[in-house]
Amino acid sequence: MTTSADATPSPANTTDPDIIHEERLWRDSGWTCRVIKNEDDDGWAVEMTKDGEAEPALVGPWTMGRDKRNPKPLDVSAFNTLVKTASEVLRRHEQQLHAQLHKQVWVDTADDRISVTLDIVPDDDDPHALLAAENASGETLANVRVAPTFKLSTRSASDWIESGYAKPR
Known part of the structure; x- marks a missing residue:
């Protein structure tokens, strides 16, 4: 459900209360994307968190808007790209963990x-x-x-x- 006056309305928002499409917050497809103030400088960052996880899978810089003060609003294209990137980060992490915990050798x-x-x-x-x-x-x-x-x-x-x-x- 859209909760912000500056949110972009979406047909999905009216049918599923768990879907949010706002300028700085998107929740959809099992992911939450949040544009946040970068604590290290004057810029903005984006974090992607998979539903049910406490920590973000991905945190990275976010583009400034045209006014050079506020962040660029989230959109469907950016969200989909971020979902793909965060999913890949999780997949690589799982592969690395599996490699650390599972070893195999062959003996003739x-x-x-x-x-x-x-x-x-x-x-x-x-x-x-x-x-x-x-x-x-x-x-x-x-x-x-x-x-x-x-x-x-x-x-x-x-x-x-x-x-x-x-x-x-």
Whole structure:
């Protein structure tokens, strides 16, 4: 619902009270875009926050309006571009986190090619990792719980396989 006199009315505003299309605030498509005063200088910034998140996924500079004092108003094109950019930032963050928490190596044995994975569980109360082995057919050979500091390498995986999948120290 439009709450500001300087807001651009939109047909969507009349049907869904969660959709807002104002000059400095847009809420739509699961995102909130807010134009805010840049605390570091005299300019303006824009922040994009995904619904349900406490922190913005993206904060960046925002263009000044023609009067060189106030920010340029938000519009559908700018909002869509910001949604795309913020979504990409979140996707890259998720990929980086997955890469930090999931490792995989392959070990060739006389009988098979074995995939060994390490999945770190960053639990505040009980951090740990799960070490697992599968053969080339996808059959699970072993699963053990290890310290989250366990270093997975081809050598450590080979040692684990050679030990008959005994829990590493």
